[in-house]
Amino acid sequence: MFFKSKLKLVIMTELIILALISSLFIKHEIDKREAIFASMYDTEKNYIKWVDFDVSYAALNKAYEYDVNSQSEDVKINWIEVLAYLGTKYGGDFSRYKEKHMSDLVEKLKNGETMEAITDGMKHYDYYFEAYSAVLEGFVGEYEIEVPDETSPEGKKWEKKYGLKAFLPIAKYYPYSHFDDIGVSRSYGYKRKHLGHDMMGQTGTPIIAVESGYVEALGWNQYGGWRIGIRSFDKKRYYYYAHLRQNFPFNKSLTEGSIVQAGDVIGYMGRTGYSAKENVNNIRTTHLHFGLQLIFDESQKDGWNQIWIDCYDLVQFLYRNRCETVKDQETKEYHRVYDIKDPVAQYYIKRSIYDFDDDEFNIRVYE
Numbered sequence: 001m002f003f004k005s006k007l008k009l010v011i012m013t014e015l016i017i018l019a020l021i022s023s024l025f026i027k028h029e030i031d032k033r034e035a036i037f038a039s040m041y042d043t044e045k046n047y048i049k050w051v052d053f054d055v056s057y058a059a060l061n062k063a064y065e066y067d068v069n070s071q072s073e074d075v076k077i078n079w080i081e082v083l084a085y086l087g088t089k090y091g092g093d094f095s096r097y098k099e100k101h102m103s104d105l106v107e108k109l110k111n112g113e114t115m116e117a118i119t120d121g122m123k124h125y126d127y128y129f130e131a132y133s134a135v136l137e138g139f140v141g142e143y144e145i146e147v148p149d150e151t152s153p154e155g156k157k158w159e160k161k162y163g164l165k166a167f168l169p170i171a172k173y174y175p176y177s178h179f180d181d182i183g184v185s186r187s188y189g190y191k192r193k194h195l196g197h198d199m200m201g202q203t204g205t206p207i208i209a210v211e212s213g214y215v216e217a218l219g220w221n222q223y224g225g226w227r228i229g230i231r232s233f234d235k236k237r238y239y240y241y242a243h244l245r246q247n248f249p250f251n252k253s254l255t256e257g258s259i260v261q262a263g264d265v266i267g268y269m270g271r272t273g274y275s276a277k278e279n280v281n282n283i284r285t286t287h288l289h290f291g292l293q294l295i296f297d298e299s300q301k302d303g304w305n306q307i308w309i310d311c312y313d314l315v316q317f318l319y320r321n322r323c324e325t326v327k328d329q330e331t332k333e334y335h336r337v338y339d340i341k342d343p344v345a346q347y348y349i350k351r352s353i354y355d356f357d358d359d360e361f362n363i364r365v366y367e
């Protein structure tokens with residue numbers, strides 16, 4: 001009797017110690033997560049400081065299909081919400097992605113559960129939603145585009161669509177190769193990390209605007225060579241296209257402040273850069289350096305707080321939307337075959353030029 005109760009006591013004590021240890025461990029894990037999170041969000045200034053965009057090609061594709069296919073149904077699925085939910089669950093790490101996690105969520109939503117109720121108590125959902133929105137917001141929506149039509153004299157007609165309106169940065173039918181290369185260090189000037197994505201191809205390949213926006217930078221930069229920087233109209237994304245062709249780098253109609261639409265030809269692939277002197281081919285392999293920077297606060301545009309995201313999976317996803325181009329034999333310039341009307345760009349196109357400090361613009365964007 002005595003022995004039995006003593007044994008019970010020992011087991012109980014052991015269980016309590018075990019529970020204490022595991023709760024300490026869990027607390028440590030939570031603290032660690034919170035510390036990581038604190039480095040990603042500035043709670044004082046209220047903006048995102050850092051984003052690891054790790055959403056996989058498979059997850060992007062699947063969420064996108066749910067979104068597009070649901071447009072004719074009662075319950076519309078928002079692909080960014082779906083990805084943000086999974087991002088929160090995975091602590092941003094999409095190596096944990098399983099298709100079933102996504103289909104289970106979509107099932108709940110289709111059965112009438114709201115995203116608000118489902119994410120209730122998920123502390124970092126708002127962060128992931130804001131971060132992923134900053135990356136993907138300009139990619140999907142309504143737009144009008146020309147499509148082939150044999151019955152019309154021009155061989156094309158306008159069609160209203162919903163879906164992916166962002167394009168692959170390389171024109172259709174032009175070969176390229178690429179691999180996951182963010183963070184690989186480079187040695188020109190001083191040792192620094194590679195903040196973008198390289199796409200190897202042939203000199204002269206037409207380079208396509210991924211998203212609509214305005215030309216913020218155009219000209220020579222000692223690292224990027226001839227480079228063009230295009231900012232989205234909501235100002236959160238800065239697209240950087242570098243090492244463009246010697247002598248004829250850009251579409252000649254473009255200047256700083258020009259408006260471009262997704263799919264427009266903005267320049268040509270080359271190998272300029274790594275030189276303080278202009279128009280020098282100092283890059284060994286012809287390639288497009290494509291970068292995507294997120295800006296939540298203007299202080300993040302330049303300096304040490306820049307957020308450049310990994311574009312490999314994004315670029316793979318964009319492959320489903322390639323822009324066909326044709327050469328103008330007189331000007332030697334390439335143009336898109338099928339024109340687009342991107343609603344977000346149409347307003348500014350009417351005014352033909354964009355002024356960064358224009359109050360009217362700011363009011364329109366933020367209203």
Ligand SMILES: [Zn+2]
Nearest residue numbers: 196197198289
């Ligand atoms: Zn590069």
